[in-house]
Amino acid sequence: MNWPTHVTVKEVGPRDGLQNEKKLIPTTVKTNWIDHLSESGLRHIEITSFVHPKWVPALADAKDVAKSIQRREGIVYSALVPNQKGLEAALETNVDEIAIFMSATDTHNKKNINKSIVETLPILRQTAEEAIKANKPVRAYVSTAFFCPYEGRTNPENVRKISESLLEMGVYELSIGDTVGTASPLQVEETLKHLLKNIPVNKLAMHFHDTRGTALPNTLKALEMGIAAFDSSCGGLGGCPYAPGASGNTATEDLLYMLHQMGIETGISEEKIIKNALFMETQIGKSLPSKSLKAYKGRISTLSKKGDKR
Amino acid sequence: MNWPTHVTVKEVGPRDGLQNEKKLIPTTVKTNWIDHLSESGLRHIEITSFVHPKWVPALADAKDVAKSIQRREGIVYSALVPNQKGLEAALETNVDEIAIFMSATDTHNKKNINKSIVETLPILRQTAEEAIKANKPVRAYVSTAFFCPYEGRTNPENVRKISESLLEMGVYELSIGDTVGTASPLQVEETLKHLLKNIPVNKLAMHFHDTRGTALPNTLKALEMGIAAFDSSCGGLGGCPYAPGASGNTATEDLLYMLHQMGIETGISEEKIIKNALFMETQIGKSLPSKSLKAYKGRISTLSKKGDKR
Numbered sequence: 001m002n003w004p005t006h007v008t009v010k011e012v013g014p015r016d017g018l019q020n021e022k023k024l025i026p027t028t029v030k031t032n033w034i035d036h037l038s039e040s041g042l043r044h045i046e047i048t049s050f051v052h053p054k055w056v057p058a059l060a061d062a063k064d065v066a067k068s069i070q071r072r073e074g075i076v077y078s079a080l081v082p083n084q085k086g087l088e089a090a091l092e093t094n095v096d097e098i099a100i101f102m103s104a105t106d107t108h109n110k111k112n113i114n115k116s117i118v119e120t121l122p123i124l125r126q127t128a129e130e131a132i133k134a135n136k137p138v139r140a141y142v143s144t145a146f147f148c149p150y151e152g153r154t155n156p157e158n159v160r161k162i163s164e165s166l167l168e169m170g171v172y173e174l175s176i177g178d179t180v181g182t183a184s185p186l187q188v189e190e191t192l193k194h195l196l197k198n199i200p201v202n203k204l205a206m207h208f209h210d211t212r213g214t215a216l217p218n219t220l221k222a223l224e225m226g227i228a229a230f231d232s233s234c235g236g237l238g239g240c241p242y243a244p245g246a247s248g249n250t251a252t253e254d255l256l257y258m259l260h261q262m263g264i265e266t267g268i269s270e271e272k273i274i275k276n277a278l279f280m281e282t283q284i285g286k287s288l289p290s291k292s293l294k295a296y297k298g299r300i301s302t303l304s305k306k307g308d309k310r
Numbered sequence: 311m312n313w314p315t316h317v318t319v320k321e322v323g324p325r326d327g328l329q330n331e332k333k334l335i336p337t338t339v340k341t342n343w344i345d346h347l348s349e350s351g352l353r354h355i356e357i358t359s360f361v362h363p364k365w366v367p368a369l370a371d372a373k374d375v376a377k378s379i380q381r382r383e384g385i386v387y388s389a390l391v392p393n394q395k396g397l398e399a400a401l402e403t404n405v406d407e408i409a410i411f412m413s414a415t416d417t418h419n420k421k422n423i424n425k426s427i428v429e430t431l432p433i434l435r436q437t438a439e440e441a442i443k444a445n446k447p448v449r450a451y452v453s454t455a456f457f458c459p460y461e462g463r464t465n466p467e468n469v470r471k472i473s474e475s476l477l478e479m480g481v482y483e484l485s486i487g488d489t490v491g492t493a494s495p496l497q498v499e500e501t502l503k504h505l506l507k508n509i510p511v512n513k514l515a516m517h518f519h520d521t522r523g524t525a526l527p528n529t530l531k532a533l534e535m536g537i538a539a540f541d542s543s544c545g546g547l548g549g550c551p552y553a554p555g556a557s558g559n560t561a562t563e564d565l566l567y568m569l570h571q572m573g574i575e576t577g578i579s580e581e582k583i584i585k586n587a588l589f590m591e592t593q594i595g596k597s598l599p600s601k602s603l604k605a606y607k608g609r610i611s612t613l614s615k616k617g618d619k620r
Contacts, residue, residue, distance in 0.1 A: 185568070185572060213526050213564035213600075216523050216524065216526060217527045217568060220530055220531065257524070258523070262494050263496060291557070294521075
């Protein structure tokens with residue numbers, strides 16, 4: 001029982017969950033969803049991404065979403081930006097926080113934003129500087145931190161170098177991403193051991209995808225190493241267009257179930273997140289990967305067959 | 311990196327996976343499946359259950375299955391029996407091993423076999439004795455070892471008492487079951503700590519269900535506590551008729567992925583198990599819960615779109 005007593009769960013469903021969806025989700029559905037997520041006890045929601053609509057058409061309504069949500073006191077609403085242009089658009093809304101991103105491997109970074117890591121660093125530096133100048137805290141994603149679909153297994157030393165460069169830009173937290181969803185608890189242990197030599201544990205969050213079912217065991221290993229911030233997506237929505245075969249993020253409700261059962265506080269209502277997942281499942285029109293959602297639906301159907309309408 | 315270097319994976323798909331299936335699976339499909347599973351490197355397959363067909367109609371062909379499979383050298387083919395009558399039927403085939411079962415909670419045991427725990431113990435004792443007399447090793451399942459759908463959270467002390475009674479009968483291994491799939495790594499740690507005070511670690515196997523996504527994190531915790539035998543089901547098939555909302559067993563291929571990535575040997579081919587899952591998915595006609603199977607299908611579909619037929 002060697003894990004944090006409180007964990008911050010950062011909801012990335014409206015951004016990472018939806019960015020890859022082929023079905024067009026109307027802006028009002030997105031804002032409705034975010035507004036309901038705001039009532040679940042979440043303290044951090046990444047609501048959209050200010051990238052060029054050519055690249056992520058699913059989030060072309062970024063500005064409308066950011067302007068239309070009902071902002072609730074105490075919640076940080078963040079948005080992803082690739083560069084200064086994205087930042088400028090984001091700053092025209094009142095998002096509270098800026099997220100920047102970078103791959104730990106050159107090929108994935110090029111496929112993602114058409115630039116090498118070396119070319120990306122000064123762009124991110126400038127973006128982070130301007131965001132901080134505008135009083136917006138900056139968070140950074142390090143993608144393909146474990147495996148790159150083009151380059152194979154990622155060297156933890158590359159993750160460390162990029163992480164340190166990002167921290168030097170004034171980033172307050174790094175989200176270390178298993179983009180394809182191949183990491184195992186062993187690799188999480190090895191990579192985190194390497195990072196923790198130079199980076200304080202409270203600067204690190206983990207961002208797992210559940211492609212092969214390892215999102216929660218990886219979370220357990222990270223918890224055992226002291227990590228207390230995790231990204232997840234309501235319903236387990238998600239994927240990456242430049243990571244073939246990658247499936248959804250850790251489902252928020254599955255993460256919450258495990259954390260709460262382990263006596264770890266999050267302040268978030270599992271039931272409210274499940275109801276939000278149910279809502280999005282109906283909107284998207286296909287079943288979402290979340291296990292807790294399936295268990296909930298199973299229980300509901302059993303109860304109604306018995307005539308018990310609880 | 312404090313876990314066993316080798317793990318025994320016991321395939322329970324043909325029994326635990328199929329017992330709850332509403333769609334009738336023809337005997338030849340079952341035996342085909344078992345024969346292919348025999349080629350994957352598995353060393354232990356639970357092939358069927360000799361219970362009254364009134365209770366488990368899906369396995370009414372137990373004798374035919376047991377007699378028709380192609381037995382492969384080095385593989386233990388086991389069958390579940392509830393009592394002496396079941397044992398007699400099993401002994402008319404040439405299964406190698408007998409599995410008996412018992413709930414850790416009275417209400418579940420009654421719902422399952424219409425008898426209290428106290429009434430069941432002498433029946434199991436006699437069954438185990440006769441199996442051992444017939445040179446069949448006996449394995450025992452302890453169901454609802456973490457949670458009972460009727461009684462709530464299970465007291466680890468009850469699990470210990472029942473486990474010890476079963477060991478006294480000559481059972482060589484206990485399979486500690488999270489029947490409903492509600493356990494968390496914390497509860498696994500607490501229950502195992504309690505059991506390990508009195509029971510040697512090599513007498514324990516774990517049997518998880520993935521109802522809320524905790525099968526693999528629970529496995530990781532059990533590995534960290536030295537457990538080196540796990541039950542799982544190809545494709546993640548499974549459930550329990552007397553545990554509402556319970557979903558499939560740990561998917562064998564997901565378990566293998568995690569174990570192999572952690573450097574733990576099993577001797578089993580992940581790819582062969584995935585192909586077996588694909589086969590059963592087609593036969594059952596609904597998508598199975600396994601994550602690795604989904605990732606495999608995603609990869610195949612991406613490759614074929616690219617015209618790459620690898």
